[in-house]
Amino acid sequence: MIIIIGNQKGGAGKSTLTLLLANYLTMVKKRKVTVIDMDYQQSISQKYEKAKVLENEEPYEVVAAGLDDFPGMAELVKAEKESLVLIDLPGKLDDDGLLPVFRSAELAICPFAYDEFSFESTVLFSVVLKKVSPDCRLLFVPNRVKANVRYETRSDVDEQLAKFGTVVDSIPDRIDFQRTSTFQTPLSVFPAVRPVFDAIYKQYLKLKPNE
Ligand SMILES: Nc1ncnc2c1ncn2[C@@H]1O[C@H](COP(=O)(O)OP(=O)(O)OP(=O)(O)O)[C@@H](O)[C@H]1O
Numbered sequence: 001m002i003i004i005i006g007n008q009k010g011g012a013g014k015s016t017l018t019l020l021l022a023n024y025l026t027m028v029k030k031r032k033v034t035v036i037d038m039d040y041q042q043s044i045s046q047k048y049e050k051a052k053v054l055e056n057e058e059p060y061e062v063v064a065a066g067l068d069d070f071p072g073m074a075e076l077v078k079a080e081k082e083s084l085v086l087i088d089l090p091g092k093l094d095d096d097g098l099l100p101v102f103r104s105a106e107l108a109i110c111p112f113a114y115d116e117f118s119f120e121s122t123v124l125f126s127v128v129l130k131k132v133s134p135d136c137r138l139l140f141v142p143n144r145v146k147a148n149v150r151y152e153t154r155s156d157v158d159e160q161l162a163k164f165g166t167v168v169d170s171i172p173d174r175i176d177f178q179r180t181s182t183f184q185t186p187l188s189v190f191p192a193v194r195p196v197f198d199a200i201y202k203q204y205l206k207l208k209p210n211e
Pocket residue numbers: 009010011012013014015016017039089090091143144145171172173174175176177178179
């Protein structure tokens with residue numbers, strides 16, 4: 001199954017969420033995971049190369065891939081029915097090479113923030129995805145939500161996004177998220193993301209009914 005993590009907005013938390021989800025799926029759910037890094041900055045692959053030097057055994061593979069590499073890669077990936085492929089998308093949807101990536105996805109996870117600059121980019125991502133791949137399920141993850149801030153537009157934003165997909169529970173804004181790396185979720189971060197991932201897993205990713 002191919003899962004894309006995307007938003008047209010830079011810095012929304014795509015790469016961070018990709019890593020946190022990969023760590024969760026391998027460590028908690030013991031699933032086979034491959035991460036495809038399509039972020040222009042290849043931030044995950046760089047972290048991965050560093051982590052590999054320190055770890056003996058990698059729980060999942062990270063492949064840095066250009067858009068041209070994707071169609072061939074997708075064929076291989078689809079043959080492995082039970083494995084989960086997470087694709088960290090770039091923060092710009094300006095390349096036709098992304099179309100096959102969108103088309104291949106069964107699930108899209110879109111982190112976004114409740115600030116005035118994020119909404120349009122989040123909607124743009126959703127419109128493009130739904131146009132290219134109408135059957136792809138779309139989950140919105142409110143990210144960097146501050147406990148002491150009242151977001152005036154929150155219910156309006158949720159209502160608009162619900163036209164494209166499902167808004168799931170939010171992830172708090174916390175400095176320790178910035179220490180997330182391949183294979184390692186800071187222990188303090190784990191309780192903040194676990195309920196969100198448990199819910200997504202249960203509804204969309206589990207293999208057995210009681211998993
Ligand atoms: N919940 C959070 N709390 C605090 N910091 C966060 C949180 N989520 C992400 N960040 C931080 O925000 C910054 C941007 O996150 P990230 O690189 O994951 O975004 P991105 O969407 O991949 O960006 P780009 O579009 O540049 O690829 C990083 O420094 C990351 O550590």
